[in-house]
Amino acid sequence: MTDALSCADLMAEAQNEYxxxxxxxxxxxxxxxxxxxxxxxxxxxxxxxxxxxxxxGADLEKMGPQLRDLxxxxxxxxxxxxxxxxxxxxxxxxxxxxxxxxxxxxxxxxDSAS
Numbered sequence: 001m002t003d004a005l006s007c008a009d010l011m012a013e014a015q016n017e018y019x020x021x022x023x024x025x026x027x028x029x030x031x032x033x034x035x036x037x038x039x040x041x042x043x044x045x046x047x048x049x050x051x052x053x054x055x056x057g058a059d060l061e062k063m064g065p066q067l068r069d070l071x072x073x074x075x076x077x078x079x080x081x082x083x084x085x086x087x088x089x090x091x092x093x094x095x096x097x098x099x100x101x102x103x104x105x106x107x108x109x110x111d112s113a114s
Contacts, residue, residue, distance in 0.1 A: 014038065020076070021103035023096065025084040032076040033096075035104040039074065047073045060090065067093035074100065 020032035036047055050070045053062075068085055071093070075081035085093075 021100050025080055029080045031081050033100045034074045034076060043073055064090050064093055067097050
């Protein structure tokens, strides 16, 4: 007889395989920027809506709020992330989203937005 699969073990494997990007805020907190594959269904849907906006070509005025929304969607601590992003210029959003994309192999949004 085959042993039963352990959901706890499978979840741990998924978390290891689809790792988050830890981001240390200026306040010293660590926010995990989760992989899209580890978001709950409503978070994944929200992220897909935001990502699709970049495919349509975002102008610079809209890009900051869209990147902010994307980071809040993937962050495990939205309060700490929102506080950290309060005074970010667009360039900071771009750097963090690029690092998150590279770490989690998320779909490119920045190339399609330019």
